[in-house]
Amino acid sequence: MHSLPANNQHSSLTTALTTCFRREMIVAFRHKGELANPLIFFLMVVVFIPLGISPEKTVLMALAPGMIWVIALLATLLSLDGLFRSDFDDGSLEQMLLSPQPLPWLVLTKILAHWLMTGIPLMLLTPLLGTMLYLPAEGYLPLMISLLIGTGSMSLIGSIGAALTVGLRKGGLILSLVVMPLYVPVLIFGASAVNEAVQGFAYTGQIAILSAMFVSALVLAPFAVAGALRISVNT
Amino acid sequence: MHSLPANNQHSSLTTALTTCFRREMIVAFRHKGELANPLIFFLMVVVFIPLGISPEKTVLMALAPGMIWVIALLATLLSLDGLFRSDFDDGSLEQMLLSPQPLPWLVLTKILAHWLMTGIPLMLLTPLLGTMLYLPAEGYLPLMISLLIGTGSMSLIGSIGAALTVGLRKGGLILSLVVMPLYVPVLIFGASAVNEAVQGFAYTGQIAILSAMFVSALVLAPFAVAGALRISVNT
Amino acid sequence: MLQLNGFTCVRDGEPLFVPLDTVINAGDVVQIAGPNGAGKTTLLRSLCGLFDSCEGEILWRGKPIVGAKHDFLMQLLYLGHHPGVKKSLTARENLAWFAGVNGETGSLDVESALAKVGLAGYADIPCHQMSAGQHRRVGLARLHFDASPLWVLDEPFTAIDKQGVERLEAKIQEHAAMGGTVILTTHQALSLSHYRTIELVKYTEAFHEVRHA
Amino acid sequence: MLQLNGFTCVRDGEPLFVPLDTVINAGDVVQIAGPNGAGKTTLLRSLCGLFDSCEGEILWRGKPIVGAKHDFLMQLLYLGHHPGVKKSLTARENLAWFAGVNGETGSLDVESALAKVGLAGYADIPCHQMSAGQHRRVGLARLHFDASPLWVLDEPFTAIDKQGVERLEAKIQEHAAMGGTVILTTHQALSLSHYRTIELVKYTEAFHEVRHA
Amino acid sequence: MASWQWFHRLGSPKWFYEKTTRWTQVIGWLALAMLSVGIIWGLGFAPAELKQGNSYRIIYIHVPAAAVAMAGYYVMAFSGAVGLIWRMKLSYMVMKCAAPIGAALTFAALFTGAVWGKPTWGDYWVWDARITSMLILFFLYLGVMALQEAYQNQEAADKTCAILSLVGMVNIPIIYKSVDWWFTLHQPATLKLTEKSSIAPEMAYPLILMIFAVYMFFAWLLLTKVRVEILHREVKTQWVKDIVMGVK
């Protein structure tokens, strides 16, 4: 009586993914103010730099590419902590694990939503930050491209850390610790793409490497996350 | 039968404060790994700066004082999110509010513990970071003194933000937003104490102002926190 | 001891239940009853001052609670849906904190309090290694050393097994017999010999009070 | 349907309870009983594959579950201590997610499912504005539209009022009558006409099973 | 006590709503008139500046916006304080409504300043003390707004925002002083915004008019927003139902 016919298995996967994705978006948009938070964090740190170091144009110009990349990285990192935490606390993570749908796919919808909610807005905000830090005009395009691809990798890689630490009480900082070393290559190539461009060199090489990292993260991370979640729930 | 004689009211306040403080310390030390987290965050960001910006000594030297201060600020901020969150979730915050002891005092023990657990270790770590960023020798003492006092103010001011946002789901980033503008004066005076010292000027003025800010925060913050907690619980 | 005059809790501008007029004396056990969402938890929290969007007044020993806050809190023990037991601490550490924060200065016999709630031998186990019921029992252990006469218990029987429920009922009865007061909610049938039920009625319906035994 | 062969859960290297050997068939209602800390929650989680430090084996339709994971999960509905209801979503959004994630593709009658758990009119209220019992009822509403035959319910009666308990018991009975299987834990007395109790016994004691009705 | 009676009545949203119906209209028309006169005068008739030509005319928006932005914060913090002390609902509504208006004005000042900066300084942005403290003011506003948004429970939102804006108000002088100090420390004052440039009276009069006009506009916007907020929060009361029915 109860079992579903096998032929709608495909359509049920699509349904599951769209419902999951829609849920993430609803949760995010329910608190509209929160959507802006990573952005505001981004902006605030950009304000701290001149306050703490120096407001001079020549100094800031030199810092701009690397600094914006480092701050984007931190903003992504901070927003990652909540990725699975609330699902873990209220039991919906268990329900996801018990879904007949493949877990890596479900996880991917969450990561996608996270990227749309943090990476994209961060990227869109960079022109403003660039202006405030006197980024040379040639830097804007490579900065935005590298951030677009780079934040994708960072959401993917970071979600592994979020999954590994979801069972711990004070995830926040331990998460940073786990994830940061993995972010190093992304940061190096991202920042250097911008630096090269500012100095008038080609930066396609860096972008190519960033893309390659993104693709491998896209293929591997969902499985790692799924595995990590199964372990975290198993207590 | 049940009521306590009035004359041991004073001793019961002392007991309450020591038990509260001891509890904070036990919780912190139970997960020894977590104690190191702000430090590791601190260290990691110091590693990111050369990677993202430039590994050259002249560049880093100029950045060092301001950069270390900005990172210390971020590390404090990140560690603040959990200050009241877990107490809120498990109901012990309610129990604190229902204690016959004055709430601002109880709150103060929590803030004190937070400062001992983050501010002090951060301060102790600065010689290492200074070395890594080529901080000139004259900068070490003012850096440590200003961080010692400054992290105290930051714990106090930040706890207001933590109390205001404890009832929210995703406190983390909104907390940053609320607290960051309030950190501006601390950052300016802290960083400039070090910058002045590096350039060979006196920095006692800055330290005096930092101390004044600390004292006013010490007097006012516990009341603001107590008020904010009462409101957050009231749902 | 506690007197409610036309007291009701307000959410979204509407009273939740028909205003209560009642006096709760020393030695009373009062069950606040009503279906899910009637406002039991809200009422208990208001009594303790944790929720303040209310109408009417509560008098504590003849005075409004606001004026006698410290005195009132000295006499109060509240156990809510979340009992305030920290998971990373052991049962002993949790109880020591409860005692300290409530102003008990004497030494504390944790073992015996835990033994009385069936957790003998669990004193030094972190609470996150306990089952749902054991976790709640740690909170209940407070009843065995706290000297407060007024107990406000929100669903104290949640997750507690049959034997545990019997013991808890016995403890409640003993407390009342010694002149204490207990206000509690539960959806389970109580097997106490003396208690009163106050039924919360939706604001639009009529108010009634049932006295047992 | 589900067959346990010498099955027990292990914590800290020790089995929690005397190994179970039992067969649970279509149409069975099985109550897992035992005092607090006996291992009921752990057992239910192991059945679902959420806890895997176990001894013995579980066969699902004659095959170990590991081999028939997808098939098994298609047929399973698990409601744990935390029911997976997200507080910032409304009841409707929560139920839509449950349905979607469990692979239901058809349209969903949320109103009627909610009405059946006594939450008529609450479909569009965010769950954080609900009382403890209402919150759990949202999770229970799943029982009214999910087609899975195997229900694993960990203390489903927690925080539910008397009328709600009666309705839930009726639903369980109906499900069993239609050939479904229910495995549940509870510390309250069940008033079902047909059910079996499996008593978990500490590893050192003897094992027994009681059959009612 | 008679002197307190008006105060308590002021706390009643219904009383406030009814009393301000006329006032809002008057202030609205006044603001409109002043704004149009000021803008036409400033943009059309005031003489061009010697060095900057016509681009200086942005001052007629920039300076009034900057001036009122600051006042907006004090209105917000003050009404938050009144709300906390006298538990006055209306006061919270004023606080809530002042935040977005103040933030918008701050943004307008920043934006016009940035647009102005490009022709005069060659950069859109300069880390000048005035500008930086304006930016921080903007963040303070955003913090209050984000908190207001994040709480679903209106009461909690009101009270937490009141505390935050009070804490912010204590800090504003400190922030301003420290930022001033930071600026003078780091960078010789190449550009002085603070010193009254010897501005010709023909340029000054429309500017003064515009400052008053923007104050008026602020008042009108605040009143209107508060009135909408009152209707929103009191939907369940009979008098609001009557109004809504009457309007339809």
Ligand code: HEM
């Ligand atoms: C984003 C950039 C800017 C910001 C945030 C900003 C902010 C301010 C503020 C807060 C005031 C004070 C208003 C008052 O006290 O009543 C002000 C006044 C003024 N600003 Fe700007 N400003 C910016 C850019 C500029 C630029 C580029 C210029 C032109 C070169 C400029 C020229 C003036 C003048 C002439 C005044 C009036 C001077 C006075 O009355 O003290 N500002 N601005």
Ligand SMILES: Nc1ncnc2c1ncn2[C@@H]1O[C@H](COP(=O)(O)OP(=O)(O)OP(=O)(O)O)[C@@H](O)[C@H]1O
């Ligand atoms: N995370 C954990 N780590 C270690 N031990 C645990 C953990 N959770 C529970 N235990 C132990 O395992 C045993 C079984 O716990 P379980 O939660 O399964 O009990 P239960 O029968 O569901 O009890 P209850 O009726 O209280 O819900 C308990 O003795 C408990 O102390």
Ligand SMILES: Nc1ncnc2c1ncn2[C@@H]1O[C@H](COP(=O)(O)OP(=O)(O)OP(=O)(O)O)[C@@H](O)[C@H]1O
């Ligand atoms: N945070 C909240 N915001 C708005 N309304 C709420 C909130 N919490 C509860 N309510 C509403 O207030 C009413 C009373 O809730 P309360 O928790 O007091 O009920 P209860 O009697 O304790 O129910 P239960 O038996 O389920 O615990 C419910 O109708 C609920 O929907």
Ligand SMILES: [Mg+2]
């Ligand atoms: Mg309740």
Ligand SMILES: [Mg+2]
């Ligand atoms: Mg259990």
